[in-house]
Amino acid sequence: MDNKEPLTSGVPRREFIKKTAAAAAAVATTSLIKGKAYGQAPSQGVAGANNKLVLGFIGVGRQGFGAHVRQIKLHMSENNVAMAAVCDIWKDRVKEAIDFIGDGCQGYDHYEKLLERKDIDGVVIATHDPMHGRISMDALNAGKHVYVEKPLTRYLGEAFQVHDTVKKTGKILQVGSQGCSAAAWGKAGEMIQAGKIGALVWGQGYYCRNDPKGEWNVVLDDRATAESVDWKQWLGQVKKDTPFNREHFFRWRKYYPYCAGLLGDLIPHRLHPLMLATGKPEFPSRVVSIGTKNVHPDKLTDGALERDVPEHLELIAEFPSGLTLVVAASTINAKSPGFVIYGHKASLEIGTSGESLTLIPEKPFADEIDLERLDGLTPVEDFAVHEKNWFDSIRANKQPNANIDLAVRVQTVISLAEMSDRLKVACLFDEKTRKVTTEGGRELEPITYGTLPLS
Numbered sequence: 001m002d003n004k005e006p007l008t009s010g011v012p013r014r015e016f017i018k019k020t021a022a023a024a025a026a027v028a029t030t031s032l033i034k035g036k037a038y039g040q041a042p043s044q045g046v047a048g049a050n051n052k053l054v055l056g057f058i059g060v061g062r063q064g065f066g067a068h069v070r071q072i073k074l075h076m077s078e079n080n081v082a083m084a085a086v087c088d089i090w091k092d093r094v095k096e097a098i099d100f101i102g103d104g105c106q107g108y109d110h111y112e113k114l115l116e117r118k119d120i121d122g123v124v125i126a127t128h129d130p131m132h133g134r135i136s137m138d139a140l141n142a143g144k145h146v147y148v149e150k151p152l153t154r155y156l157g158e159a160f161q162v163h164d165t166v167k168k169t170g171k172i173l174q175v176g177s178q179g180c181s182a183a184a185w186g187k188a189g190e191m192i193q194a195g196k197i198g199a200l201v202w203g204q205g206y207y208c209r210n211d212p213k214g215e216w217n218v219v220l221d222d223r224a225t226a227e228s229v230d231w232k233q234w235l236g237q238v239k240k241d242t243p244f245n246r247e248h249f250f251r252w253r254k255y256y257p258y259c260a261g262l263l264g265d266l267i268p269h270r271l272h273p274l275m276l277a278t279g280k281p282e283f284p285s286r287v288v289s290i291g292t293k294n295v296h297p298d299k300l301t302d303g304a305l306e307r308d309v310p311e312h313l314e315l316i317a318e319f320p321s322g323l324t325l326v327v328a329a330s331t332i333n334a335k336s337p338g339f340v341i342y343g344h345k346a347s348l349e350i351g352t353s354g355e356s357l358t359l360i361p362e363k364p365f366a367d368e369i370d371l372e373r374l375d376g377l378t379p380v381e382d383f384a385v386h387e388k389n390w391f392d393s394i395r396a397n398k399q400p401n402a403n404i405d406l407a408v409r410v411q412t413v414i415s416l417a418e419m420s421d422r423l424k425v426a427c428l429f430d431e432k433t434r435k436v437t438t439e440g441g442r443e444l445e446p447i448t449y450g451t452l453p454l455s
Helices: 013-026 062-074 091-101 111-115 129-141 156-169 183-193 231-235 246-250 267-276 383-396 404-423
Strands: 037-039 053-058 081-087 106-108 122-125 145-149 173-176 200-208 286-292 312-318 324-330 339-343 346-350 357-361 372-374 427-430 435-437
Touching (some): 062 081, 062 145, 111 129, 122 129, 122 383, 129 156, 156 404, 173 383, 183 267, 183 339, 312 404, 404 427
Parallel strands (some): 200 324
Antiparallel strands (some): 037 106, 339 346, 357 372
């Protein structure tokens, strides 16, 4: 979740909070009880009754609460879902979430207890990145459908483990890259697969910002302490054993043990829809990435620590078909190029939020291909629309827009890009063996927990 004022169904967060405050105030406060669970057991019926989907939420911080708990409660009736349980390693978050949801929502401080619930059909996972893979697999194996925030996993190896678990269990997994539910990207894929722009040549995308005091330097909440936060559980598989650190807890996207920075936070928002727009997403064959850090805006935020991750980054990915994609992300300059997919016969310009699509023929093919522009395409990037796509896919037993086959290919690009930048090599990938090598043929062990000092 970014640090800017987020939009909720196109409405600024402050306005959205005002509109939902009355509903929140009317909810009966549920007492916090010591132990694994808080509140009372839900009163909803058996899972699947009247086609109702019963949901649990794992991770209810800024994104888990703001983008998912709020959104899903707002559209609960029309989507025919019940919000049965929440889990977080910080008790204050659990209480705030169950107070907001009301209606007997139950709280947990260990996600395994939530997954034991037989009445829960699906879970929304919005923890920090190192827990995405483990919780997703545990949820899938417990018979739950999964909506997991991007990136799919922290590292490459666990991405394939999640992929294989989805295939084994047959459950529906959606990655929280909501741009994939914007109409233009899917429409672009249809046009490309219909041959309207000829052979693919290259594509470009971006996610650029400029925060003078440093991206992700969110306000630190003094209520979070070593006593109130289950720090050991939060660290999970992270090998760097850091004592409780409020800066790391709230600003974790700045530090490699918990996040790949721009590659883990901003680039997935663009890479998922851009690869979807090709109509036939591929695994990469070669990835090169360069990250830089020379402005140091963290120094302008009182008490903030210097980030591990780059302030600006560019990646280029080559695919077996010959297509190359170039994606840039920045936190120190917001000037941005557009989204374009270039073909041999024509190019497709895509609106930033997937709201427009323009087919522009190359001059030699202008007699063969007509200029075409589609405006007002809906939906634009919207959490509620993307969540609904997951619900609809579960009921229809079909693949959602940001499904596991797309997600594992995107995560491969992201993970190879991190390896390329941190190890200063070009990374080649063989999708059949899932092996990574240098251009000289030397095999590289993918970065994972404990591989590097900051992991």
